[in-house]
Amino acid sequence: MSHQVELEERFQARIDAEQKIEPKDWMPDAYRKTLVRQISQHAHSEIVGMLPEGNWITRAPSLRRKVALLAKVQDEAGHGLYLYAAAETLGVSRDELYDELHTGKAKYSSIFNYPTLSWADIGAVGWLVDGAAIMNQVPLCKCSFGPYARAMVRVCKEESFHQRQGFEIMMTLSHGSPAQKQMAQDALNRWWWPSLMMFGPNDDASPHSAQSMKWKIKRYSNDDLRQKFVDVMVEQAEVLELTIPDPDIKWNEERGHYDFGEINWEEFHNIIRGNGPCNKERLAARKDAWDQGLWVREAATAYAAKRKKKAS
Amino acid sequence: MNSEFPLWEVFIRSHGGLNHKHVGSLHAADADMALENARDVYTRRQEGVSIWVVPSEAITASDPEDSDPFFEPAKDKIYRHPTFYKVPDNVKHM
Numbered sequence: 001m002s003h004q005v006e007l008e009e010r011f012q013a014r015i016d017a018e019q020k021i022e023p024k025d026w027m028p029d030a031y032r033k034t035l036v037r038q039i040s041q042h043a044h045s046e047i048v049g050m051l052p053e054g055n056w057i058t059r060a061p062s063l064r065r066k067v068a069l070l071a072k073v074q075d076e077a078g079h080g081l082y083l084y085a086a087a088e089t090l091g092v093s094r095d096e097l098y099d100e101l102h103t104g105k106a107k108y109s110s111i112f113n114y115p116t117l118s119w120a121d122i123g124a125v126g127w128l129v130d131g132a133a134i135m136n137q138v139p140l141c142k143c144s145f146g147p148y149a150r151a152m153v154r155v156c157k158e159e160s161f162h163q164r165q166g167f168e169i170m171m172t173l174s175h176g177s178p179a180q181k182q183m184a185q186d187a188l189n190r191w192w193w194p195s196l197m198m199f200g201p202n203d204d205a206s207p208h209s210a211q212s213m214k215w216k217i218k219r220y221s222n223d224d225l226r227q228k229f230v231d232v233m234v235e236q237a238e239v240l241e242l243t244i245p246d247p248d249i250k251w252n253e254e255r256g257h258y259d260f261g262e263i264n265w266e267e268f269h270n271i272i273r274g275n276g277p278c279n280k281e282r283l284a285a286r287k288d289a290w291d292q293g294l295w296v297r298e299a300a301t302a303y304a305a306k307r308k309k310k311a312s
Numbered sequence: 313m314n315s316e317f318p319l320w321e322v323f324i325r326s327h328g329g330l331n332h333k334h335v336g337s338l339h340a341a342d343a344d345m346a347l348e349n350a351r352d353v354y355t356r357r358q359e360g361v362s363i364w365v366v367p368s369e370a371i372t373a374s375d376p377e378d379s380d381p382f383f384e385p386a387k388d389k390i391y392r393h394p395t396f397y398k399v400p401d402n403v404k405h406m
Contacts, residue, residue, distance in 0.1 A: 025376045071356075078353050085337045088319070094339060095316050151336070158357075297341075301317070304342035 015216050020146040023089035031215055034208070035145055036090050037106075038217065043083035044101045044108035048282050050076045052116040053125060061119060068165045069122065075162065079155045086147040102287050110268060111194050113276030120173050120180075120187035126166015128188075128195040128233070134159050135229045136199065139219035148217075167236070174240045181241075188237070189245045196260075197268045199226040205265075227257050234258050319368040320346040322353075324360035332364050340365075 007026055014021065021027055050073050057073065060066035084094055100106035111129055116122060137159065140152040173184035200206060200222040212218040220228075230249075237244050248261035270276065317339040323332035335354050340346035346365040354360070374382055390396050399406055 022376065024373065074356065078356060081338060081353050082336060088337075093316060297317070300341035300345060304345070307342065 012214075015144050015214075018216075019144075020149065021144050022146045030211075031217075032090050034212065034215070034217065035148065036087055036092050038212075039083055039087040039090075039148055040092070040097050040100065041107050041109075043080045043087060043097070044106055045112065046076045046080035046083060047101075048108045048112045048286060050080075051282055051285050052112055052114070052278075053122060055116050056119060056122050059119070060122075065169070072126070072162050072165065075158050079151075079158070082151040082154055083148075086145075086151045089147045098290065102283070102290065104274065104283060107272065109198060110271040110276065111198050112282060113271050113278045114190070114194055115278050117190070118183055118187060120169070120183040121191065123166050123169030123173060123184065124187035124191040126162050126164075127170050127236070128166075128191050129198070130159060130162040130166060131233065132195045132198040132229055134163060135225050135232075139225075142216075142219060144216040167240075170240050170242070174242050184240070185242050188242050192245050193263065193267075196226055196229070196263055199223075199229065201265070201268075230258050230260050317341045320350070320365040321368050321371060322346075322350045323364040323366070324350075324354060325362035326360055328361055332362065335359075337368060 008028055011021075011027060011031075021031075053069060053073050053076075057066060057069055060069050084097060087097060088094060097106070101108070111132075116125065134156065137152055137156050141149055141156055143149045143152065170184050170187075173180040175181075203209060203221045203223045206222055209218060209221060213221070234244060234249060246261045248259060250259050252259045271279065274280075318341075319337055319339055320343075321337050322335050324335050325332045338346065338349050338353055340349050343365060347363055350363050350365055355363070386392075
């Protein structure tokens with residue numbers, strides 16, 4: 001037992017000294033478990049996140065928009081793969097991770113259970129959802145676990161084009177015809193509050209945050225990141241000449257931040273429990289894609305075996 | 313259920329003249345497919361001019377538990393560094 005305590009103390013000392021933890025290093029079981037859960041949820045979110053946007057690839061309004069959206073969805077697949085690979089260094093298999101997603105045991109970001117109803121939603125998703133994701137992900141580049149941190153550096157580098165393409169779509173629509181402007185406003189109305197929920201529960205309702213901060217997996221609290229997001233987005237919405245759907249948004253001179261209204265946490269928890277507008281549809285689409293790809297995976301394995309036999 | 317493809321480590325040379333550097337890993341049925349997957353996953357923005365894929369199981373790594381004694385032999389050999397040797401200030405180009 002005292003050996004265990006000594007190992008844990010040495011581990012924490014390395015974290016405090018900003019040293020990176022690598023897969024083969026000793027680590028507490030709870031650290032490993034927390035990371036497997038967080039990295040795999042993150043990976044699942046990238047993969048499921050392809051679905052709401054994939055919905056609009058064939059209906060993009062121009063070839064320019066179409067190649068950009070296609071590239072963005074390809075990036076999300078890549079991000080999922082970097083993250084699965086990072087999770088696997090902790091000793092879980094890809095099959096186990098997929099199985100947890102497909103059986104509904106593992107969670108993914110609640111945001112992807114909302115539908116993308118119009119083309120403007122693709123703009124709002126890029127601007128707001130990717131904007132919130134970047135806000136969350138930039139601090140993760142300095143996470144204490146090496147493979148996760150390195151994956152996040154790649155992800156963040158690629159993600160910035162996603163947000164800019166979303167903003168450009170919103171800018172084009174909001175400065176277009178009155179009908180187009182209304183489309184952009186509707187999309188902002190639908191995606192604003194779910195985007196704020198992406199930062200997770202309020203700090204006082206987030207029991208694991210303190211431990212994650214101590215382990216330097218997390219660098220900023222949920223509420224701090226959410227505030228930072230609101231401050232940035234209020235000003236960007238002004239450039240777009242759109243109105244954020246929150247009458248309580250007001251500059252607070254004393255705090256040096258924008259105040260904003262209360263989030264509907266009931267809606268958030270309802271979606272986490274599986275009752276959002278698209279939970280079933282998303283999971284079914286993901287499972288279908290996996291099942292329908294079975295023959296491809298089998299063919300690849302058979303082909304590899306045949307070539308190996310020929311070569312020997 | 314174990315349907316997984318083997319795991320490969322991916323190394324990329326970012327520009328001519330530089331060494332290959334480890335960038336991550338992926339699953340693929342064989343080496344050729346691993347190369348194509350590595351191109352699609354790790355070089356979508358021209359990040360490389362050459363890729364190596366190596367079966368993960370072919371890599372032998374030093375043990376982090378033993379890293380202190382393992383790297384110890386080089387620790388006390390400061391005479392392997394140029395700063396160990398005293399040279400007068402007025403000596404140029406050395």
